[in-house]
Amino acid sequence: MEPEMVGQGIVQRARTLCDAAVSALYALDPESGGLALEARAGEGAEVLGRLAAAPAGASVADLATESGRPVATPDLLADPRIRLPPVVRAQVAQSDPRAVLCVPLRVDARTVGVLAVGDVAGRVFRGDQVRLLEAFSDQAAVALEQSRLHREARQRLRQIEMVLAVTQAVGAGPHPTEIFRRTLRELVRSLGADTAGAWLLDPALGRFVPCAGSHVVMEVTEARSRPDLTLDDPLIEEIKSRGAPICTRVGEADPELDRRLARLLAHKAIVVQPVWSNGELIALFAIAWLSDTHRFSADELRLVEAMADRIAGSLGSVDLRRGDEERARQRVAEGAPPPAASAPDGQGVFDTIAMAAATLLAGKLAVVWVADPRDRMLWPEGSYTTDPALEHLRTGLAAIPYGEGAVGETFESRAPRYSAGRCSRARACTRASRSR
Structure with missing residues (x-):
């Protein structure tokens, strides 16, 4: 079963066990140490979702993560331990569920998330309810972890299939546009993205021109609908200065960068990957999620970067092949025999x-x-x-x-x-x- 479905079942059950108005499940990001909302239930559960947007260490869920023990409060706004930003406090003040109980989710002594229930301000959760939620959280953590491991195994398999498919694609692609089109199609499918586009440097024009696109539904989108990027375009300068991919979700980057990225592709989440050759930027491609603020894993980013390296090598092979073909045509035009065909290189x-x-x-x-x-x-x-x-x-x-x-x-x-x-x-x- 998918982790999303498992998570939804967990929050529904937690809400029933504690006779609470709302409930929520947070996952701990092992890289950033932050909490991300996985599932919620009940009318007014948005207030628990907003806790995930608070700075690290500022919410009641963070207190449970740091202490490794249950943490409860009868009122989020009156508890001095909880330091919510003014914007989040204003949003919480407009909500009814302000009494919250948070229990850490642990697997093999490792915290993997937090389970929270909430009710009207002033409610005090009894000791037996805290113990009941703790006992349930142990079972919930194991179920959620098993579901995630199963999904990761499937993702690994899809990545292997994708690497093989892309290898075949870039090896058989006779033209840069076809190399990008096939690669983007496989990347979109493997990563569960919605759309993608690629831009290739045209030295004669002095700009990056759109050369390919892929869409999970439409299969191929018209490249001409995407903008050219000049060499001095702020986005190109940003990519060169970073020397690394741009990976962000809407609202995470500064507003100006968000606007520049939106010119490439409409998105809720996006990764822009440069393609380098001998230290020079020769192309770039972008992969976007339209309806999902996708959380990028380190494995996904390594995979995308590896595909960029493979594309760079294939583009170089195309250039070499074109040079060989041009020299062969010149030899024939000059009356010389064409060069002997070489054996395929494995x-x-x-x-x-x-x-x-x-x-x-x-x-x-x-x-x-x-x-x-x-x-x-x-x-x-x-x-x-x-x-x-x-x-x-x-x-x-x-x-x-x-x-x-x-x-x-x-x-x-x-x-x-x-x-x-x-x-x-x-x-x-x-x-x-x-x-x-």
């Missing part, structure tokens, strides 16, 4: 597999070794790293005999192997290369 396939492994497992370095039964050796045919400091390891990789070191032993055993530290035979991976 290196890109193995590099892509390494990239997918590093991306999906959040690793810094991934290597693909391919077996050669003729000499019983494993040869490093593909690699990928997210850390420039590890680049020298890629160039120092060499063949490994069957059964030697962690790699050779893993191949012989035909079973996965995990090590929390350095391989005992690490030198077998980086000794001087041999020619095949």
